[in-house]
Amino acid sequence: MKNKSYIGISFIVLIFGIWVVKELRMRYDNGNLVQNYYLADSPKVVNEKNITNHQEIYAKASFFENLSVSEIFVKSLILVVFIFLCLYIIELIARYYSKVKSIDINIARKKIKMFFKTLIVLSFILILLVYFFDKKFSGSDLVEIGPVPAFELIDQNNKKISDKDYLGKVYVVEFFFATCPTICPKMNQSMLQLQEEFYGNPNFGLASITIDPEHDTSAVLKEHANQLGVKHYNWHFLTGDKKYIYGLANKGFNLYAGENNKAAGGFEHSGLFALVDKDGKIRCRKDGQGNPILYYDGLDAKGVEAIKEDIKKLLEE
Numbered sequence: 001m002k003n004k005s006y007i008g009i010s011f012i013v014l015i016f017g018i019w020v021v022k023e024l025r026m027r028y029d030n031g032n033l034v035q036n037y038y039l040a041d042s043p044k045v046v047n048e049k050n051i052t053n054h055q056e057i058y059a060k061a062s063f064f065e066n067l068s069v070s071e072i073f074v075k076s077l078i079l080v081v082f083i084f085l086c087l088y089i090i091e092l093i094a095r096y097y098s099k100v101k102s103i104d105i106n107i108a109r110k111k112i113k114m115f116f117k118t119l120i121v122l123s124f125i126l127i128l129l130v131y132f133f134d135k136k137f138s139g140s141d142l143v144e145i146g147p148v149p150a151f152e153l154i155d156q157n158n159k160k161i162s163d164k165d166y167l168g169k170v171y172v173v174e175f176f177f178a179t180c181p182t183i184c185p186k187m188n189q190s191m192l193q194l195q196e197e198f199y200g201n202p203n204f205g206l207a208s209i210t211i212d213p214e215h216d217t218s219a220v221l222k223e224h225a226n227q228l229g230v231k232h233y234n235w236h237f238l239t240g241d242k243k244y245i246y247g248l249a250n251k252g253f254n255l256y257a258g259e260n261n262k263a264a265g266g267f268e269h270s271g272l273f274a275l276v277d278k279d280g281k282i283r284c285r286k287d288g289q290g291n292p293i294l295y296y297d298g299l300d301a302k303g304v305e306a307i308k309e310d311i312k313k314l315l316e317e
Contacts, residue, residue, distance in 0.1 A: 149252030171205035205234030
């Protein structure tokens, strides 16, 4: 009877313990709850409709998190089976110990049980620690290209945004201009796909830097963002000094940008996306030959799918 009670209590503790750790790790990974994160902004930026939308997103995010309950149950079941085996082994060892030492079987059982209880508790603590920190210490296979160049620009809300504002977030950088008649619309659509894929995740961001800052003021970029249907809190359309931006593009990110009167729209620029991790490092995957691809093709569906996959990897780091 005591053995059955011990098994039942152990099962309850396991389920409760793993659930608590799961919730703590989710909060630790996200930094803050999504709804609180969005509500932290000023009323001018987040209106009542946006608050409702973000609360709905948070509810959906919580629902998807709960899909892993089956996995937690299976792991817990395995641990309970392990406890059954331990109890069986305890009985066998106790009988052998009682026979060899010529002591009462109940005393032998008590000593052996104490030893195994200690062992199980230590094992349980170790399992929880591994479960909690597995994603924190498991790096992805993505290559580190180098640190993102320091920058400070003005976004569509006339707010200063720097690389430091993106620390702790995985984000994607593109260079474009609002009146671009060629590749920019496709690049913007690819960025919209990323917005939809990671909408509601406060640890993800986007940075669209104009290479035509004389035309693309904060007001123009805000209108451009509204026309595109930009909804993500961390998608900033950035403008500033032209010389500064060109240096940032060509020397900082090594993504080509330049003026050309013969080009459609008067400018030329790369259609590639830069992927930056939470620590401000530019990252990428390797190609089939094992060479770093450096950047992701924002004009190609395969490139967009590739960056989606790698964003997920970096979010889990």
